[in-house]
Amino acid sequence: xxxxxxxxxxxxxxxxxxxxxxxxxxxxxxxxxxxxxxxxxxxxxxxxxxxxxxxxxxxxxxxxxxxxxxxxxxxxxxxxxxxxxxxxxxxxxxxxxxxxxxxxxxxxxxxxxxxxxxxxxxxxxxxxxxxxxxxxxxxxxxxxxxxxxxxxxxxxxxxxxxxxxxxxxxxxxxxxxxxxxxxxxxxxxxxxxxxxxxxxxxxxxxxxxxxxxxxxxxxxxxxxxxxxxxxxxxxxxxxxxxxxxxxxxxxxxxxxxxxxxxxxxxxxxxxxxxxxxxxxxxxxxxxxxxxxxxxxxxxx
Amino acid sequence: xxxxxxxxxxxxxxxxxxxxxxxxxxxxxxxxxxxxxxxxxxxxxxxxxxxxxxxxxxxxxxxxxxxxxxxxxxxxxxxxxxxxxxxxxxxxxxxxxxxxxxxxxxxxxxxxxxxxxxxxxxxxxxxxxxxxxxxxxxxxxxxxxxxxxxxxxxxxxxxxxxxxxxxxxxxxxxxxxxxxxxxxxxxxxxxxxxxxxxxxxxxxxxxxxxxxxxxxxxxxxxxxx
Ligand SMILES: Nc1ncnc2c1ncn2[C@@H]1O[C@H](COP(=O)(O)OP(=O)(O)OP(=O)(O)O)[C@@H](O)[C@H]1O
Ligand SMILES: [Mg+2]
Numbered sequence: 458x459x460x461x462x463x464x465x466x467x468x469x470x471x472x473x474x475x476x477x478x479x480x481x482x483x484x485x486x487x488x489x490x491x492x493x494x495x496x497x498x499x500x501x502x503x504x505x506x507x508x509x510x511x512x513x514x515x516x517x518x519x520x521x522x523x524x525x526x527x528x529x530x531x532x533x534x535x536x537x538x539x540x541x542x543x544x545x546x547x548x549x550x551x552x553x554x555x556x557x558x559x560x561x562x563x564x565x566x567x568x569x570x571x572x573x574x575x576x577x578x579x580x581x582x583x584x585x586x587x588x589x590x591x592x593x594x595x596x597x598x599x600x601x602x603x604x605x606x607x608x609x610x611x612x613x614x615x616x617x618x619x620x621x622x623x624x625x626x627x628x629x630x631x632x633x634x635x636x637x638x639x640x641x642x643x644x645x646x647x648x649x650x651x652x653x654x655x656x657x658x659x660x661x662x663x664x665x666x667x668x669x670x671x672x673x674x675x676x677x678x679x680x681x682x683x684x685x686x687x688x689x690x691x692x693x694x695x696x697x698x699x700x701x702x703x704x705x706x707x708x709x710x711x712x713x714x715x716x717x718x719x720x721x722x723x724x725x726x727x728x729x730x731x732x733x734x735x736x737x738x739x740x741x742x743x744x745x746x747x748x749x750x751x752x753x754x755x756x757x
Numbered sequence: 758x759x760x761x762x763x764x765x766x767x768x769x770x771x772x773x774x775x776x777x778x779x780x781x782x783x784x785x786x787x788x789x790x791x792x793x794x795x796x797x798x799x800x801x802x803x804x805x806x807x808x809x810x811x812x813x814x815x816x817x818x819x820x821x822x823x824x825x826x827x828x829x830x831x832x833x834x835x836x837x838x839x840x841x842x843x844x845x846x847x848x849x850x851x852x853x854x855x856x857x858x859x860x861x862x863x864x865x866x867x868x869x870x871x872x873x874x875x876x877x878x879x880x881x882x883x884x885x886x887x888x889x890x891x892x893x894x895x896x897x898x899x900x901x902x903x904x905x906x907x908x909x910x911x912x913x914x915x916x917x918x919x920x921x922x923x924x925x926x927x928x929x930x931x932x933x934x935x936x937x938x939x940x941x942x943x944x945x946x947x948x949x950x951x952x953x954x955x956x957x958x959x960x961x962x963x964x965x966x967x968x969x970x971x972x973x974x975x976x977x978x979x980x981x982x
Binding site: 480481669670672754 | 807808827828832835839841845846847849850854858859861862863906910
C-alpha cells in the first residue's frame with residue numbers, strides 16, 4: 458500500500474480487518490488524552506507564532522527605514538547647513554536617498570498645530586531633511602559625528618530605531634512558536650510509537666496466528682495503524698476545539714494594544730488550527746506504521 | 758508443490774533433521790510418523806516456511822523458501838491449509854470467525870465464506886459451537902476447528918500435525934473422510950500422526966505413502982503399515 462492509499466484505506470475502514478486485533482488496553486485512553494493535550498498546546502503555539510508574526514510585520518513597517526535630520530541655525534546659515542548635511546548624507550554608506558522638505562511641506566506639517574496663517578519665514582523653525590536608508594541601514598553614531606563636524610546645527614533623529622530589537626524579539630518569538638509546533642508533533646510521534654509498540658507487544662500471539670493463516674504484514678499493520686490514527690485524530694480534534702475556544706475567550710485585541718491582548722487568531726488565521734488534528738493524524742499514521750513494520754519484521 | 762532437497766535443520770547448533778529429500782507431488786497423500794520428539798512438527802514447519810532449513814533447499818510452489826519475501830510467504834500460506842499441533846486461535850473472536858479467518862485475511866470474506874462455513878462446521882460437528890470463544894472449547898473441539906480452518910480456503914496443499922490427537926475414533930474417521938475427499942479432488946495431503954489405526958483406515962481408501970522420521974532421517978515405512 459502506498460502511503461496515500463494507506464491513508465484512504467484508514468478512512469474507508471475495513472470492519473473485518475479491524476476486528477482481528479482485540480480492542481483492549483489502556484493505550485486507547487492514553488493516546489486519546491495525550492494527542493488531545495498536545496493539540497491544545499499546539500493551538501497556543503500557533504497563536505503565539507501568528508500573533509508575534511503580525512507584531513513583527515507591524516513594527517517593521519512602522520520603522521519604514523526612514524529618519525529625519527533637524528537643522529536649527531540662524532537664517533543666514535540655514536541654506537549652507539542644509540547643503541552640508543545633504544553632502545554628508547550623500548557620502549554616508551547605507552543612505553538610499555535624502556532630501557530637504559520644502560517650506561510648503563513644513564507648513565503642512567505644522568498647520569494642524571498652528572493654523573493656516575503661520576508666518577514661517579519669521580519664526581526660527583528648524584528645517585527637516587528626510588533620510589531613507591538602504592536595507593543594511595547606516596551607522597547612526599558615525600553619521601552624528603560627521604554631522605557635528607560639518608553642520609553643527611543638525612540633529613539626527615532616529616527615534617524609530619529603538620523598535621528594531623523589539624522586531625527581532627517578535628521574529629524570534631515567531632520561530633519559537635513554530636519550533637514548539639514541531640516539538641509537539643515530535644512528541645505525538647514518540648507517544649504514539651510507544652503506545653503502538655506496547656499494543657503490538659501485547660498482541661504477539663494474535664500476530665502469530667494471523668501470519669500462520671496467511672495474513673500479509675500490511676494487513677496486520679493496517680489494523681493497528683487505523684486504530685491509532687483514528688484515536689490521534691479524535692483526541693487532537695477535541696484538544697484543538699478546546700484550544701480554539703480558550704483563545705476565542707481571551708480579551709479582544711486593540712489595534713495597537715499590548716502584546717498579550719494581541720495573542721489570538723485574526724481573520725483567515727482561524728483556519729490554521731484546523732491543520733493540527735490533520736497533522737496529528739498524519740503523524741500517528743506514520744509513527745504506527747513504522748512501529749508496526751519494525752515489530753512485524755522481527756517476528757517469524 | 759513442496760520439495761525438500763538435502764534439507765537439514767537443528768536447534769541451537771545441534772542437528773535434528775538431516776539429508777531430507779522429499780517431493781510432495783500434486784494430488785499425493787502422505788503420512789508422517791515417528792516417535793515423539795523425532796522432528797515431525799519441525800519438518801512441517803520447514804514445509805510452511807515457519808522455519809528455514811539450516812542447509813539444503815526447501816521449495817514451495819517452485820520458490821526457494823530462503824529467498825521468499827514475507828509477502829510471498831504469506832501468499833504461499835494462503836494456498837496451504839495447515840493444522841498446527843498447538844491449534845492457536847484468536848481468543849477474542851467467536852469460533853465461526855476464527856474458522857473463516859484465512860478467508861478474511863486473504864480478502865475473500867463475505868460470499869465465499871457464507872457458502873462453505875456452515876457446511877464445514879456441520880461436518881466437523883461444531884455447528885452448535887459457532888459463537889463460542891476458543892478458550893471455551895475442549896481440546897478435541899479445537900482440533901476439529903483447526904482442521905475446518907485449514908480447509909476453508911480450498912487450499913492446494915493440506916498439512917496436518919496430529920489432527921486427531923484428542924479426538925474419539927468415530928470423529929477421527931469423519932475428519933479423515935474429509936481429507937480423503939479433498940485428496941480425491943486433487944489436493945495434496947500430508948498428515949503427521951502417531952495413530953497407526955488411522956493410517957490403516959486411510960490406506961484402505963487411498964494410496965498413501967507412509968514416511969517415518971527416525972534418528973533425524975526420513976525413511977519410507979515398512980509394508981506392514
Ligand atoms: N523451538 C525449539 N527450540 C529448541 N528445541 C526445540 C524447539 N522446538 C522443538 N525442539 C526440539 O526438537 C525436537 C523435535 O521436536 P518436534 O516438535 O519437531 O517433535 P515431534 O516429532 O513433532 O514430536 P511430537 O510427536 O511430540 O509432537 C524435540 O526434541 C524438541 O524438544
Ligand atoms: Mg509434533
